[in-house]
Amino acid sequence: MDIVVLMKQVPDTAALIQISEDNVSIKTEDVKWVINPYDELAVEEAIRIREKQGGGKVIILTAGAGSASATIRTALAMGADEGILISDPALENSDPQITAKVIAAVLNNVNFDLIIAGPRAVDDDSSYVPAAISEYLGVPLLSTVIRQEISNGKIQCEQTVQDGSIVLEANLPAIITTQRGLNEPRYPSLANIMKAKKKSIVTKTLADIGLSSEQKLIKTKIVSLAYPPRRNAEKVIVEGASAEEKAARLLNLLQDKAGIL
Amino acid sequence: MSNNVMVFAGYTGAGFKKSAFEAVSEGRRLANRLNGVLTAVVIGSGTKETALELARYGADRILTCDHPALEDFDPDRYTAILTDIVKQYPPAILLLGSSYNDKNIAARLAARLDTGAATECLEFALDSDRLVATRPLYGGKLMAQVTLEGTPQIACIRSNVFPIAEDMKAAEQVMIEPNLAEPKTRVVEKKLKNSDKVELTEADVVISGGRGMGSSDFSLLEKLAELLGGAVGASRTAVDEGWRPYPDQVGQTGKVVSPKLYVACGISGAMQHLAGMSSSECIVGINRDPDAPIFNYADYCVVDDLFKVLPALIEEIKGQQ
Numbered sequence: 042m043d044i045v046v047l048m049k050q051v052p053d054t055a056a057l058i059q060i061s062e063d064n065v066s067i068k069t070e071d072v073k074w075v076i077n078p079y080d081e082l083a084v085e086e087a088i089r090i091r092e093k094q095g096g097g098k099v100i101i102l103t104a105g106a107g108s109a110s111a112t113i114r115t116a117l118a119m120g121a122d123e124g125i126l127i128s129d130p131a132l133e134n135s136d137p138q139i140t141a142k143v144i145a146a147v148l149n150n151v152n153f154d155l156i157i158a159g160p161r162a163v164d165d166d167s168s169y170v171p172a173a174i175s176e177y178l179g180v181p182l183l184s185t186v187i188r189q190e191i192s193n194g195k196i197q198c199e200q201t202v203q204d205g206s207i208v209l210e211a212n213l214p215a216i217i218t219t220q221r222g223l224n225e226p227r228y229p230s231l232a233n234i235m236k237a238k239k240k241s242i243v244t245k246t247l248a249d250i251g252l253s254s255e256q257k258l259i260k261t262k263i264v265s266l267a268y269p270p271r272r273n274a275e276k277v278i279v280e281g282a283s284a285e286e287k288a289a290r291l292l293n294l295l296q297d298k299a300g301i302l
Numbered sequence: 303m304s305n306n307v308m309v310f311a312g313y314t315g316a317g318f319k320k321s322a323f324e325a326v327s328e329g330r331r332l333a334n335r336l337n338g339v340l341t342a343v344v345i346g347s348g349t350k351e352t353a354l355e356l357a358r359y360g361a362d363r364i365l366t367c368d369h370p371a372l373e374d375f376d377p378d379r380y381t382a383i384l385t386d387i388v389k390q391y392p393p394a395i396l397l398l399g400s401s402y403n404d405k406n407i408a409a410r411l412a413a414r415l416d417t418g419a420a421t422e423c424l425e426f427a428l429d430s431d432r433l434v435a436t437r438p439l440y441g442g443k444l445m446a447q448v449t450l451e452g453t454p455q456i457a458c459i460r461s462n463v464f465p466i467a468e469d470m471k472a473a474e475q476v477m478i479e480p481n482l483a484e485p486k487t488r489v490v491e492k493k494l495k496n497s498d499k500v501e502l503t504e505a506d507v508v509i510s511g512g513r514g515m516g517s518s519d520f521s522l523l524e525k526l527a528e529l530l531g532g533a534v535g536a537s538r539t540a541v542d543e544g545w546r547p548y549p550d551q552v553g554q555t556g557k558v559v560s561p562k563l564y565v566a567c568g569i570s571g572a573m574q575h576l577a578g579m580s581s582s583e584c585i586v587g588i589n590r591d592p593d594a595p596i597f598n599y600a601d602y603c604v605v606d607d608l609f610k611v612l613p614a615l616i617e618e619i620k621g622q623q
């Protein structure tokens with residue numbers, strides 16, 4: 042079983058995000074970069090499947106800046122086998138569609154039985170790339186999976202939905218996206234961090250994958266960025282001598298002032 | 303160039319999702335400004351009659367695809383049908399909801415038609431006849447204004463953000479013959495509770511509990527949610543403790559909710575939690591720690607033990623009813 046993990050490097054969810062002078066991108070100097078949390082589940086699941094199947098390899102595929110090789114290295118230390126980094130100046134400020142196109146172009150030349158991705162990247166929150174790749178490659182997509190089982194060239198997945206779950210089945214090759222609850226990602230051991238240093242990360246440019254930069258037409262373009270309006274400018278501390286008094290006062294405030302309930 | 307607007311109105315066996323009415327209402331407003339026709343598209347099984355409801359929110363034309371084989375959502379089938387429709391009735395703008403299914407179709411359609419799509423949109427402006435959409439980035443730490451190249455411009459709206467408005471039209475219904483693409487996935491089993499609970503992202507009131515709940519006993523929150531017609535959410539810690547199921551998690555790696563009222567009970571207010579609820583209209587924090595970060599964001603701050611405040615609040619509300 043060869044498994045490709047689509048892994049995006051994103052700012053740490055606790056990072057302070059600041060707008061740069063150009064007003065369309067963010068300041069990256071002080072940002073701590075991490076593996077997109079959902080993609081961490083994808084890396085873990087891929088390693089577990091490989092261990093269970095007793096063979097094959099786990100390939101990490103990232104489109105991003107050169108610095109993304111550091112997060113690929115982390116995935117290799119978790120136990121993945123190889124990394125591919127698609128990096129090209131022409132991909133700066135790209136949108137999810139270009140990302141999907143470029144990834145699909147690379148995957149046309151990679152052998153895989155399964156692709157595992159996150160359902161969404163916590164930076165752009167698009168939930169776009171896996172479905173677009175499924176479309177470009179013509180392989181089935183099974184979304185927000187909390188349990189999977191592979192046998193006889195088929196994958197069966199339990200998918201979370203409102204009010205429960207649905208069990209779906211598809212032939213391999215397929216794409217699945219992760220959901221929290223699928224697994225608990227491991228921390229790389231020191232020995233594996235050392236081993237990962239020797240594993241290979243191949244970097245590809247757009248020219249390498251046969252896409253010219255004219256094809257890099259941005260479809261979803263950021264024209265400006267802004268900070269959201271500050272919340273609770275008129276914050277109210279609900280006073281009262283007892284919890285009961287506070288509760289009564291809160292209800293009054295919600296009804297009178299906020300006009301709800 | 304067409305100046306028409308099309309809305310894909312999300313439908314489940316139980317009827318329309320609330321976001322379908324929101325999208326049609328917003329589609330009407332955009333169509334008015336563009337002087338265009340508003341077309342609503344309904345795909346599913348048993349949709350023929352229900353589809354007509356959309357006339358009330360301003361649909362001029364209702365395209366309905368009703369077939370038993372469309373009972374279960376299938377991205378390939380739905381996308382194939384919608385692609386045919388878009389080619390036959392080309393809109394300038396296509397709106398969808400923000401469920402995973404809607405985003406799934408939006409991405410496929412944009413890939414097929416090589417056009418731009420934006421998900422999780424919070425607001426639209428028009429720059430002459432082109433859409434300028436506002437959508438959050440980095441868990442709501444920034445707001446981006448985006449434009450979309452190509453036609454149609456595809457946008458998914460976030461639930462509970464756009465107001466539903468009635469604007470009755472004498473809509474014309476057109477039945478669409480389904481082009482039934484071969485599905486790539488098969489449903490093996492459905493494990494559904496079939497409860498009549500309000501979906502978290504569509505609820506007007508969300509009562510969430512965190513580590514401060516101390517156990518899986520969320521009955522106080524459930525009682526309050528029931529009284530207010532709302533839903534119960536949870537922090538990641540409460541989910542990780544096994545107190546609540548994963549789909550109840552609110553936050554950057556859970557659901558994003560924008561209710562009229564969000565009550566955070568025993569939740570500290572970590573950045574990742576805020577990412578899922580900071581666009582709520584009114585936030586109440588109930589926490590016994592006066593320095594809890596949630597109080598930097600809450601509109602109403604109750605510094606006390608939630609196990610004392612909630613029973614009292616429930617009694618107060620019951621007393622009024």
Ligand SMILES: Cc1cc2nc3c(=O)[nH]c(=O)nc-3n(C[C@H](O)[C@H](O)[C@H](O)COP(=O)(O)OP(=O)(O)OC[C@H]3O[C@@H](n4cnc5c(N)ncnc54)[C@H](O)[C@@H]3O)c2cc1C
Nearest residue numbers: 512513514537538553554555568569570572574575590608
């Ligand atoms: C990559 C990543 C993604 C994450 N995604 C999410 C996410 O999607 N959603 C999410 O919620 N978190 C997420 N987190 C976790 C987040 O950082 C916090 O750890 C989590 O939100 C804390 O949950 P909590 O507020 O319930 O618990 P705590 O931070 O432990 O807070 C408990 C609060 O309860 C109060 N309390 C205790 N007892 C009482 C009482 N009797 N009455 C009143 N108050 C009481 C305490 O004063 C305290 O403020 C994520 C973290 C990471 C690193």
Ligand SMILES: Nc1ncnc2c1ncn2[C@@H]1O[C@H](COP(=O)(O)O)[C@@H](O)[C@H]1O
Nearest residue numbers: 047048104158159161162167168169170
């Ligand atoms: N630049 C990228 N490189 C690799 N994988 C990506 C990239 N962008 C998105 N993905 C994958 O697609 C998922 C959803 O991302 P998005 O559609 O951007 O919300 C992520 O969790 C990743 O698995």
